[in-house]
Amino acid sequence: MTRATSELLIEPSIIRDNILYLKSCIKNSSNFMAIIKSDSYGHILQNVVRDIDDIVDGYGVVRLEEAIKIRKISSKKILLMQGVYSEEDFKEAQEHSLDLVIHNKHQFEIIKLNNVFTNLWFKINTGMNRLGFDEDEFLDIYDSFLSDKKFTLMSHLSASNVPDNQSNKNQFERFDKLSNKLHPDILRSIANTGCILNFPEKSFDWVRVGIGIFGGYIGNSELKTAMTLRSPIINIRKIQQGERVGYDGRALAEKEMKIATIYCGYADGLPHHIKDGTQVMINSHMANIFGKVSMDVCTVDVTDISECKIGDYCEFFSPDLSINNITSSNNLISYDLMIRIKSRVKRIYKNL
Numbered sequence: 001m002t003r004a005t006s007e008l009l010i011e012p013s014i015i016r017d018n019i020l021y022l023k024s025c026i027k028n029s030s031n032f033m034a035i036i037k038s039d040s041y042g043h044i045l046q047n048v049v050r051d052i053d054d055i056v057d058g059y060g061v062v063r064l065e066e067a068i069k070i071r072k073i074s075s076k077k078i079l080l081m082q083g084v085y086s087e088e089d090f091k092e093a094q095e096h097s098l099d100l101v102i103h104n105k106h107q108f109e110i111i112k113l114n115n116v117f118t119n120l121w122f123k124i125n126t127g128m129n130r131l132g133f134d135e136d137e138f139l140d141i142y143d144s145f146l147s148d149k150k151f152t153l154m155s156h157l158s159a160s161n162v163p164d165n166q167s168n169k170n171q172f173e174r175f176d177k178l179s180n181k182l183h184p185d186i187l188r189s190i191a192n193t194g195c196i197l198n199f200p201e202k203s204f205d206w207v208r209v210g211i212g213i214f215g216g217y218i219g220n221s222e223l224k225t226a227m228t229l230r231s232p233i234i235n236i237r238k239i240q241q242g243e244r245v246g247y248d249g250r251a252l253a254e255k256e257m258k259i260a261t262i263y264c265g266y267a268d269g270l271p272h273h274i275k276d277g278t279q280v281m282i283n284s285h286m287a288n289i290f291g292k293v294s295m296d297v298c299t300v301d302v303t304d305i306s307e308c309k310i311g312d313y314c315e316f317f318s319p320d321l322s323i324n325n326i327t328s329s330n331n332l333i334s335y336d337l338m339i340r341i342k343s344r345v346k347r348i349y350k351n352l
């Protein structure tokens, strides 16, 4: 074995396949915005943009710095999904031809002051109560300033991945009710990944798709996890019935067992509270976490894997072992797990 390292492999071909599949789920008339905030959910922003630019219609991010990085390599639409909060940032956004979300009056004041009404997305609150204008507040602004302007009306769903959740119906109703009061040339956007899969008829003019692109959406087997977290075995030992493994002796051997110690711990971003029994993959065989995750290592039950040795990789998630496996069995969400992998894990972005 060369020097032991944990690796995060990123496969752009899978990101592309996921995008093409997701595009096949929406109306032809809707535009596809790839949401790549937070370093494209941990997949290396500029590389992802370079590799998907020909199959998307635009990008959505939250941080101005990220939008500017994208503008250097793409001429497509770039939406700053929470807008800007100062005159300076407004000017900078203008210089880079960014689309801006306006979600409150403070932001709208900046627009009024500069009298620039192009490439704006007005966010309305349909029930999430986080960002966005309430209906009356928006209609006041609309009547005074926007009734002859082109813009996109947007909102965001709070439970799009749970189709039966009543909030979806309520949010669609509020969105439709308000948009029907506006002139017919406005564009509309409410759909994230869960929405286009569960309510494809709501894809409207722009869909804003993030987690599905990276294969972290639960409940669709077409979408594959585009990143692999893998780390080598650095020790293997036999233990007897009645022995315990790891901190606090959480894992108790009920029979003779073979335990592999893996070079990956919570300092690499593996959540420390991962449960015993969580599935990982070694040499294409399933194995289970056995013992609490430590700072630099974790331990896996490899009793049933006859062929494994020091240097073999343990995969925590991969295209063949969905990230949703580890997240659903541990009360985690894929969004968070994708972006929490630490920089000491070597990121390897594969060629397309």
Ligand SMILES: *Cc1c(COP(=O)(O)O)cnc(C)c1O
Residues within 6 Å of the ligand: 035, 037, 081, 156, 191, 192, 193, 194, 208, 209, 210, 211, 212
């Ligand atoms: C992150 C985000 C999205 C994408 O949501 P996914 O569930 O990852 O598809 C869409 N719209 C807004 C405003 C977002 O912040």
